[in-house]
Amino acid sequence: MKMICDFCKTEYTLAKIPNTPVKCAICGHVWVPRKRFIGNGTWLKFAVVLCALIAACIFSFVAVLKFQNTVSKKKPLVAHIDEKTVHLIKDEKGNNRIFVAGDITNNTEDIYGLPAIIIVSYDGANNVLSRQSFTPPATLLEPKTTVTFNHILSVDPTNVKRVSVELKESK
Numbered sequence: 001m002k003m004i005c006d007f008c009k010t011e012y013t014l015a016k017i018p019n020t021p022v023k024c025a026i027c028g029h030v031w032v033p034r035k036r037f038i039g040n041g042t043w044l045k046f047a048v049v050l051c052a053l054i055a056a057c058i059f060s061f062v063a064v065l066k067f068q069n070t071v072s073k074k075k076p077l078v079a080h081i082d083e084k085t086v087h088l089i090k091d092e093k094g095n096n097r098i099f100v101a102g103d104i105t106n107n108t109e110d111i112y113g114l115p116a117i118i119i120v121s122y123d124g125a126n127n128v129l130s131r132q133s134f135t136p137p138a139t140l141l142e143p144k145t146t147v148t149f150n151h152i153l154s155v156d157p158t159n160v161k162r163v164s165v166e167l168k169e170s171k
């Protein structure tokens with residue numbers, strides 16, 4: 001069996017590793033030899049691989065959580081126009097105007113302050129004709145609830161082919 005001096009690294013080959021302290025013939029260092037287990041390195045490698053695997057699992061889990069968080073943080077409120085409600089009406093001066101209605105849903109577990117609602121109108125070539133913002137019907141939106149809105153656009157609807165809704169980015 002091999003025994004190595006802890007201090008000067010001199011190697012000794014012995015029939016049996018002694019249980020008593022030994023003295024190095026070269027440097028005089030005294031130490032208690034320990035039996036070296038066969039496969040020690042294998043266990044170490046296994047432990048390292050296992051740790052790496054666990055770390056990788058935790059990392060990907062955290063990454064998924066972070067991703068989900070950013071997604072829900074990015075769009076806590078979702079606005080939607082009910083296409084069936086979009087129609088022309090006449091205002092008090094007899095001008096054609098576009099009436100839109102829709103809703104805003106809070107998908108989170110938190111109360112959110114409602115930002116301004118923006119109705120974007122487009123022509124047939126998808127060019128933006130106007131962006132009209134108006135104040136929301138409520139100040140706060142409770143978790144997991146929906147609030148409806150309706151609005152009459154003051155734009156001339158002649159060239160308007162499509163409308164969409166956006167929420168003003170909260171800073």
Ligand SMILES: [Zn+2]
Nearest residue numbers: 005008024027
């Ligand atoms: Zn030595």
